Amino acid sequence: MTGDHQRANRPQLSLHVPEPKYRPGDEVDFSDIEVPAAGSARRPEPGDNPSEFHELAYGLVRVLDEDGKAVGPWDPRLDPDSLRTMLRNMALTRAFDERMFRAQRQGKTSFYMKCTGEEAVSVSAAMALAGDDMCFPSYRQQGILITRGYALIEMMNQIYSNKGDKLQGKQLPIMYSSREDGFFSISGNLTTQYPQAVGWAMASAAKGDSRIAATWCGEGSTAEGDFHSALTFATVYRAPVIMNVVNNQWAISSFSGFAGAEATTFAARAVGYGIAGLRVDGNDPLAVYAATHWAAERARTNQGPTLIEHFTYRAEGHSTSDDPSGYRSAQEWTKWPLGDPIKRLKDHLIALGEWDEDRQAAMDQECADLVRKTQKEAEKNGILGHGLHQQFETMFEGVYEEMPWHLKEQQAQMIAEEQASGRPWDRK
Numbered sequence: 001m002t003g004d005h006q007r008a009n010r011p012q013l014s015l016h017v018p019e020p021k022y023r024p025g026d027e028v029d030f031s032d033i034e035v036p037a038a039g040s041a042r043r044p045e046p047g048d049n050p051s052e053f054h055e056l057a058y059g060l061v062r063v064l065d066e067d068g069k070a071v072g073p074w075d076p077r078l079d080p081d082s083l084r085t086m087l088r089n090m091a092l093t094r095a096f097d098e099r100m101f102r103a104q105r106q107g108k109t110s111f112y113m114k115c116t117g118e119e120a121v122s123v124s125a126a127m128a129l130a131g132d133d134m135c136f137p138s139y140r141q142q143g144i145l146i147t148r149g150y151a152l153i154e155m156m157n158q159i160y161s162n163k164g165d166k167l168q169g170k171q172l173p174i175m176y177s178s179r180e181d182g183f184f185s186i187s188g189n190l191t192t193q194y195p196q197a198v199g200w201a202m203a204s205a206a207k208g209d210s211r212i213a214a215t216w217c218g219e220g221s222t223a224e225g226d227f228h229s230a231l232t233f234a235t236v237y238r239a240p241v242i243m244n245v246v247n248n249q250w251a252i253s254s255f256s257g258f259a260g261a262e263a264t265t266f267a268a269r270a271v272g273y274g275i276a277g278l279r280v281d282g283n284d285p286l287a288v289y290a291a292t293h294w295a296a297e298r299a300r301t302n303q304g305p306t307l308i309e310h311f312t313y314r315a316e317g318h319s320t321s322d323d324p325s326g327y328r329s330a331q332e333w334t335k336w337p338l339g340d341p342i343k344r345l346k347d348h349l350i351a352l353g354e355w356d357e358d359r360q361a362a363m364d365q366e367c368a369d370l371v372r373k374t375q376k377e378a379e380k381n382g383i384l385g386h387g388l389h390q391q392f393e394t395m396f397e398g399v400y401e402e403m404p405w406h407l408k409e410q411q412a413q414m415i416a417e418e419q420a421s422g423r424p425w426d427r428k
C-alpha cells in the first residue's frame with residue numbers, strides 16, 4: 001500500500017481540456033492549417049495494402065489548385081457535362097437550403113439543417129457511387145437525394161410533415177428516408193448508421209450481391225462507440241463499405257478538439273484498424289469524387305473498406321435551433337483556407353473555357369425559381385400549425401410489419417376516447 005506520505009513528492013496530475021483557438025469577436029488566423037499543394041498526394045492502386053500508404057491519412061488529397069486547374073494523379077478527368085451537372089447539383093442543394101431555412105424562420109416548419117460549404121461531400125460522392133449503392137447518411141447529406149434525382153417536393157412534404165409526407169410525420173423534419181433511392185432512414189441518434197452500413201455491406205457480400213454501402217458521420221460523432229465497433233466489423237470481414245467522416249470543425253458548439261482533433265487526424269483512425277485511410281480536401285469537389293471512386297473500386301473488388309475524412313467547414317449554424325455567434329468567431333468561414341466548393345468548381349469550369357459568370361447567374365436563378373415553385377406546390381399539402389395532416393391513428397402504423405396486439409389495443413382505445421370526448425381532432 002502506498003501512503004499519503006509516499007505520494008508527497010510526485011507531481012500533481014492535471015487534465016488537458018481542449019479550447020478552440022477563436023471565440024466570438026476574435027481575429028481569425030488559419031495560417032497554421034497545413035494545406036499541401038494540389039496534386040501532391042500520391043495515388044496508390046485501390047487494391048494496395050493500407051500499410052503502404054499511411055501518409056494519406058495525415059495529408060490532404062487535393063485536385064483543384066489556386067488557379068482552378070485540375071492537377072495530379074487524383075484528377076478524375078470528368079468531362080465538362082459531368083462537371084456542369086455536379087455544379088448544378090451543388091447549387092440546387094444550396095438553393096434548397098436557403099429556401100427551407102427561410103421557411104423555418106417563417107414558422108412553416110419546426111426545424112431545418114443546412115449543409116452550406118459541405119455540398120461537395122455529398123454531391124460529388126453520390127456522383128462517384130453507382131445509383132444503386134446503398135447510402136447511410138447523417139442529417140447533412142441532402143445533396144445525395146438531390147443528386148439521385150429524388151423529387152424536391154417529397155423532401156419539402158417531409159419537412160412540413162404535411163399530408164404528402166410519405167413518412168406520415170413520424171420523423172423530425174429533414175430526416176428523410178427512401179428505399180427506392182438507396183437512402184437509409186436518417187436517425188437523430190448519432191452514428192447508429194455506421195454499424196448499420198457495415199452490417200448492410202456484410203449482408204450484401206454474404207448474399208453474393210454486387211452493391212456496396214457508403215455511410216457518413218460528423219467528426220464529433222466519431223467519439224461514439226458505434227463508430228469504433230463499426231470499424232472493427234468492417235476490417236475483420238473486409239466489408240464492402242465506404243465510411244466518410246465529415247470533419248466540418250464543429251459539433252454544435254463543441255470544436256473538433258473534443259473529438260480528438262488536437263492529437264491526430266480523423267482519417268488516422270483507419271490506421272489503427274488496418275483500414276485504408278484517406279484525408280481529403282472536402283471543399284474540392286474533384287478530390288471528393290476521386291477518393292470516393294477509388295474507395296468504391298476497392299470495395300467492389302473485395303479489397304476492403306475505406307475511411308475518408310473530408311476536411312471542411314460548417315459555414316452556417318448547426319441547425320435552425322443554433323446560434324453560432326455565441327461560441328465562434330463570425331470570420332471563420334470567410335477565412336477558411338479551402339474556400340467554397342461551389343466557387344471552386346465554377347472557377348474550374350471557367351478556367352476550362354466551359355462556363356462563364358452569366359451562365360452561373362442564370363443557373364442560380366433557375367435553381368431558386370425551381371425551389372420556390374416547388375415550395376408553393378408542397379405548401380398546398382399543408383404546413384406546420386394548420387391542423388392535423390395525417391390521420392392520428394396512423395402513428396401506430398408502419399413500424400412493425402404486423403401490428404402487435406398491444407399497439408392494436410392502444411390504437412383502438414385512442415379512437416374510442418376520441419369519439420367519446422365529443423371533440424374529434426381537426427383533420428385537414
Ligand SMILES: Cc1ncc(C[n+]2csc(CCOP(=O)(O)OP(=O)(O)O)c2C)c(N)n1
Binds near residue numbers: 188190
Ligand atoms: C447519441 C447522440 N448524442 C448526442 C446527440 C446530440 N447531437 C445532435 S447533433 C450533435 C453534434 C454532432 O456533430 P458532428 O458529428 O460533428 O456532425 P455535424 O453536426 O457537425 O455535421 C449532437 C451532440 C445526438 N443526437 N445523439
Ligand SMILES: [Mg+2]
Binds near residue numbers: 219
Ligand atoms: Mg461536425
